[in-house]
Structures are given as structure tokens and as C-alpha cells.
Amino acid sequence: MELKPMAYQKIVQLAEKGVDIRNPLTLDIGDEVNVDHISGKGVTIYPGCRIYGHKTVIAPGAQIGREGPVTVENCQIGPKVELKGGYFKQAVFLEKANMGLGAHVREGCILEEEANGAHCVGLKQTILFPFVTLGSLINFCDCLMAGGSSRKDHSEVGSSYIHFNFTPNGDKTTASLIGDVPRGVMLNQPPIFLGGQGGLVGPLRLGYGNVVSAGTILRQDVTDDNKLILGKPHRRSGVVPFTPAAYLNLSRIVRNNFLYLANLTALDAWYRNVRKDFFEGQEFGDLIYEGLVDKLSLAREERIKRLKAMAEKMPRSSENSRAEGKRTTGKEEFGRRIESACELFSDQRNAQIGSDDRERFLNAFHEHKRNTGATYIEVIKSLPIHISTAGTLWLQAIVQELYTRVAAFFPSLELLKKDHPIAE
Numbered sequence: 001m002e003l004k005p006m007a008y009q010k011i012v013q014l015a016e017k018g019v020d021i022r023n024p025l026t027l028d029i030g031d032e033v034n035v036d037h038i039s040g041k042g043v044t045i046y047p048g049c050r051i052y053g054h055k056t057v058i059a060p061g062a063q064i065g066r067e068g069p070v071t072v073e074n075c076q077i078g079p080k081v082e083l084k085g086g087y088f089k090q091a092v093f094l095e096k097a098n099m100g101l102g103a104h105v106r107e108g109c110i111l112e113e114e115a116n117g118a119h120c121v122g123l124k125q126t127i128l129f130p131f132v133t134l135g136s137l138i139n140f141c142d143c144l145m146a147g148g149s150s151r152k153d154h155s156e157v158g159s160s161y162i163h164f165n166f167t168p169n170g171d172k173t174t175a176s177l178i179g180d181v182p183r184g185v186m187l188n189q190p191p192i193f194l195g196g197q198g199g200l201v202g203p204l205r206l207g208y209g210n211v212v213s214a215g216t217i218l219r220q221d222v223t224d225d226n227k228l229i230l231g232k233p234h235r236r237s238g239v240v241p242f243t244p245a246a247y248l249n250l251s252r253i254v255r256n257n258f259l260y261l262a263n264l265t266a267l268d269a270w271y272r273n274v275r276k277d278f279f280e281g282q283e284f285g286d287l288i289y290e291g292l293v294d295k296l297s298l299a300r301e302e303r304i305k306r307l308k309a310m311a312e313k314m315p316r317s318s319e320n321s322r323a324e325g326k327r328t329t330g331k332e333e334f335g336r337r338i339e340s341a342c343e344l345f346s347d348q349r350n351a352q353i354g355s356d357d358r359e360r361f362l363n364a365f366h367e368h369k370r371n372t373g374a375t376y377i378e379v380i381k382s383l384p385i386h387i388s389t390a391g392t393l394w395l396q397a398i399v400q401e402l403y404t405r406v407a408a409f410f411p412s413l414e415l416l417k418k419d420h421p422i423a424e
Contacts, residue, residue: 006031014038014045023047039283046070057287067101067119076291079282090298091123092291100136108298113377114151118159125175125302127267127295129184130377135159135196142302143176143200144263146184147208148191149381155179158196158214165202169245169313172306173257174202181263182395183208185270186388187380190226198231203256221256245317250330251413253310258415261303261345262402266395268296269351273362274391277369278376304342311338330412337409344405354397361390 010029015021018040027045030052038051039060045051046065051058053074061080064070068085076092077083083093086103093099097111102120105111110127117123117134122141128134129146131154138157142165147155155178165174178200183189192206195214200206204218209226212218216231247253271292279285314335318328344350364387372379383391407415 010035014040018043020044027051037284037287041283055287055291057284057291059282059284059288076284076288078288085119090295092288092295094130094288108295108302110292110295125299127299129155129179130187131155133157135161139163141165142172142174142202143178144181144260145192146179146181147189149187149189153191155191155193157194158198160197161194162199163202164199168242169247169310171310171313173253173303173310174306175257175260175303176200176202176204176206177256177260177263178204178206179208180205180399181266181270182392182399185267185274185380185395186383186392187377188383188385188388203253203260205256205259221252243320245313245320247314247317247331250334251415254307254334254410254413255415257303257307258341258406259399259403261300262399262406264296264300264303265345265350265402266398268293268300269358269398270395271296273358274365275376278379300345304345307342308338311335330410333410333412341406341409344402350398350402353401354394357390357394357397361387361394364390 007029010033011021011024011027013035015024019038020043021027026047028050032054033051033056034054037056038058041060043058043060044063048069049065050071052072055074056072057076059077059079062077063082064072066082066084070083070085071087073089075088075090078094080096081093082098084099085101086099088105090107091105091109093111094113096114098116099105099121100117100119103117104122106124108125109123112128113130115128115130115132117138118136120137121134122139124141126140126142127144131148131151132145133154133156134140135157136159138159138161140157140161140163143163145155163176166172167174178192179189190209192208193211195212195216197214198212198216201217201219205221205223207223207225210222210229212229213231216229218229222229276289279289311334314331318331321328321331368383368387369379372382
């Protein structure tokens, strides 16, 4: 009897359990893939797809490759997700998230419920809260975006948009907070609109309800809410001297990076204390939840790695500054103390930050959840204002406490100056 390749056997197993494989001869499936982690309920795999990775999960109702071939590698794909065409690696997609043809979604990405992108969208180390919508031809790596409350009231990024996440010095300490975690998870904030053919020069922070006009390249934080931000020409033009590793805005770079890390810690607390229970009873719910926590860990590791890499350049930057007669104290502090500051974000004692606020919120939240008995989105959107406010206070306590601890390591950078608030 002729032995069949393992891939063939796996395809047969998937078909027998109910997966709709439109052209089995065009499906490539890795030997390491666990077919028990692919649902037979309403899953469709269109021609030309490739499925790899021992951590890959495909939940009921998922549609893979309807618009073009799809490669999936170690992704957790939730219920009714549509990956229409492209490459997807080490990312997690929650219920009804979808991406169009030509997507390139790499490690560290989380697309929460109904977050979506049109054709030719590139993401890496990106977190999109529910309903966030990306247009076409977009590069949106290294950022977190929140805002909005439904498919009709969502934050949006216009087509041909770029989040500039790489500097002339070769740094990627450029993660941007478009919205934030403490308010964003409550799904009750006004949406943010980034007009097409524009960009953000990371690291930036942007408040809720803000509208950035089309064609604008935003280079500064706008932490106030509900502003119209109009583009203007760059303040300088022509050819001017360039000093490598100058880091003239080091305080702002450090501030925004550590605020990003603190927000990731708050999101981790939200996932572990609030979201986790909603995955119980779902097919592969435990595996999808594990994927969420894993992607947050990847995001945290990435930000710490990039901060440490920038810190390694401080001796050269300090030398350049001394040659120009400028102060170097802040740069030297950053170079010496970066390890200690980053250790704050791997300390398990962070679980106790804001514990009193957390318990007050969770007690009220769980009572509301029992009375509502609905899905995650329905429960969050129906929270009375006093409960959602209590949750925001808990998460903000995490952000503020961690950031205050970080600031103590770098007194010369004046990270707690009043004109640079942690959150408004």
C-alpha cells in the first residue's frame, strides 16, 4: 500500500470533520499543524492557501483566502474572521476581524473584534481595538489605536497612510498611542480620524475625537481631545547640517515609549481580569486567549529591545553633545539606568498595582455581567458610566504608577513636568 504524505492525510482529516476546502490539491499544510485546532464548523479554505505552525488555531466560521491566496503561520484566528488574501504570521484575530487582499500582518499584532483593513495593509507590532478600520495601501506598524463604539462609530485611518516608525539613526523607539488603554477598552470614547495620504512620525500620542486633516504629517503629540489638526509645511526647508545621534527630543522619546509600555501592562491586566472569562465555552477559546497574552508579551519585549538598542547609542550622542558644549546628564542617565527601568515591566509585582481600584471595579463589573449575560462587546458597551469610570481609574492607576517609577530613574529628563501630562 502506498504511503500518503502527511499533508494529504491532514487535508483528508479536515475534510472529514467538515472544513470546506474548495480545491484540496492547492492546499499546503505543514506537518506541525494540529488539525484538532481547526474547527469543522463553517470554516472555508479557498484555493492556493498555506497553513503552517503548531500554534495555528482556526475557529468556527473563519474564511481563509476568498480574494486571493493566504499564508497563515502560527496565528490564532477567532470566530467568523475573514483573511481574504496575504501573509499572516504570529498574530491574533478576534471575532469578525477581517483583512483584505494583499495584507501583510506580522508578529505581535492583535486585531480585536471587527477591526479591519482594506487591501494592501502592512502591520507589525500593531494593536487595533474593536471596530478600528484601516483603508487601503497603509503601513501602520508599531502602534496601538482605539476609539469608537461600533461599526458605525469607529476610528479610521484613511488610505495611503504611514506610521513612520524608523529613524535616520536606525531606531525603532517609535511606538505611538492613538488613544489609550484605560479609556479605550470601555468602548465609549469618540473615534479618531486620520486623513488619507498623511502620516504620524512616531512616537506620538493622540487624544480621542481628534481629526487629522488629509495630507497632514503629524510630528507632535496632541493629547487634548476633540481637535481638528490641520497640516502645514515643515518648519524648515532646504539643506541644513545633520548631526547623527543628536537626540534633541530624548525626554519626549523616552516619555512616550514608557507610557506605551505602561499601557501594554494595563492591557495585560484587562485581558487577565476581564476578557479571559469571555473565552470560556468557545471552541478553542483557551487557545485564542493564550494567543492574546502571547502577543502582548511579544509587544512588551519589542519595545524593551528597542529602548535598550537606543540606549547603546548614548555614549556617542553624549560625546557629540560635549563637543558642542551641551549638557549630557540626561543621556548619561538614560544609558546607565535603562536596564533597571525596563525591569519594572517584567516584575510580577505589577499585578498588585491599583488592587483596591481593581477590586471595586471587578465586583461591580461581574454583577453587571451576570445580569446581562451577553457577549464581551455587549457587556462592555452596556456598562453604566460609574462602572466604566471605575475601570478606567484602575487601569490609569497602573499606567501612572509604572510611569512614575520610571521617571524616578531619569530625573534629568524631567519626565513628570506639568506641561507633559501622563494622560488627560
